[in-house]
Ligand SMILES: NC(=O)C1=CN([C@@H]2O[C@H](COP(=O)(O)OP(=O)(O)OC[C@H]3O[C@@H](n4cnc5c(N)ncnc54)[C@H](O)[C@@H]3O)[C@@H](O)[C@H]2O)C=CC1
């Protein structure tokens with residue numbers, strides 16, 4: 001089956017006539033065809049987003065919210081099918097695929113609800129005759145560049161706030177996972193969204209994404225993906241006068257203090273490190289354990305890791321599926337080889353080539369014990385099912401190690417000591433800190449984003465999303481002159 005771009009309220013074939021298949025990471029089978037678009041397709045989409053902007057901006061928040069709600073209802077009717085398509089093209093388990101689809105639906109509903117919330121504030125002026133208040137004004141057409149690891153939730157969490165606050169959208173989905181954004185576009189189309197308000201152009205980042213970044217018709221870029229691409233986009237987009245929001249990598253630590261319950265701490269490590277095959281920017285990739293319980297924790301972690309069922313993500317009892325692509329699989333295996341030179345391999349460390357999985361991109365969940373926090377596998381983002389395990393003499397050393405990274409997305413501490421937990425919340429240099437919960441996770445109403453080299457620009461999701469998708473207009477209103 002062949003799909004088209006969604007431009008100006010219509011499904012349009014790419015001008016080049018070129019298509020590429022998405023591929024199942026479970027068995028390398030080609031699934032469906034999606035456009036390999038060129039700059040000219042993007043220019044058409046940008047022009048339609050510009051044409052649609054004035055009348056979309058003019059609608060009330062509640063009128064715009066109605067479209068989001070309708071789209072959410074349409075997705076809801078097809079949750080299972082969409083979750084299945086997500087699992088088929090991305091490789092996370094069906095429970096995660098359906099869960100992510102539900103998350104996308106909740107995001108649309110949450111931002112539809114924002115239409116009922118106050119916008120702006122009234123501020124007292126020095127002059128008693130003057131009322132000062134703030135309004136929010138949308139940026140205009142925005143370009144959304146999204147990754148493959150949350151192929152429906154991340155597009156939804158960028159599109160929903162963009163739309164409710166009055167922007168129009170051109171989205172470029174990750175080329176590995178186009179079907180999920182196709183489902184989103186279809187829901188907006190069926191919901192009767194006016195032509196040109198959302199547009200989707202499938203294709204390569206260096207062509208489609210780059211045109212969004214360079215074209216003057218786009219006023220803001222929201223990007224999630226790798227640090228190298230994010231930073232390159234940032235300098236180009238800012239040079240073109242655009243507002244930029246970046247969500248990039250992480251090297252998230254889970255710190256386990258001696259007073260923590262070992263079984264609970266092990267479960268947090270397992271979920272944080274291996275769900276979605278470790279392909280989350282919030283994944284647990286470093287586990288730092290206080291010396292006193294290090295050995296018992298390590299032994300239990302190895303035992304649980306070896307008990308995990310890795311297999312076809314569409315089959316109910318699989319805990320972990322494959323890496324998303326051949327290239328991601330090769331990158332993770334290269335990092336594992338690096339780890340074999342740097343540390344002590346405790347378990348895993350190989351690809352899985354049983355007859356059922358031989359054509360897939362499967363890797364065993366892997367743990368390295370490290371004596372140095374400076375090893376590459378303890379400092380570089382791997383985006384695979386790999387844990388760097390480190391021993392800390394005490395809390396002070398643990399927090400120093402946790403902060404010894406260029407990244408600052410999320411972190412977690414396992415402890416029953418309230419004052420230690422509070423100290424960690426104050427000392428850890430991340431955007432999202434957990435106490436006794438896993439490093440991953442996001443909810444629509446909660447600000448999402450990091451410090452240091454993990455993020456740039458205002459936070460995504462929750463009420464803070466308004467800070468990227470609008471500008472503040474201050475009004476001085478004097479009634480008597
Ligand atoms: N922070 C996160 O959630 C994510 C991080 N990553 C990291 O990035 C690594 C590589 O994954 P990729 O898929 O290659 O990430 P990427 O950063 O290349 O891709 C992310 C998005 O940017 C687009 N893009 C790529 N080059 C572009 C350009 N020159 N101009 C405009 N858009 C462009 C891609 O098509 C995709 O839609 C992963 O191993 C992981 O470490 C990947 C995906 C998500």
Ligand SMILES: O=C(O)CCC(=O)C(=O)O
Nearest residue numbers: 279280281282440441442
């Ligand atoms: O932890 C989550 O659920 C969201 C993570 C995420 O947004 C990402 O990996 O890009």
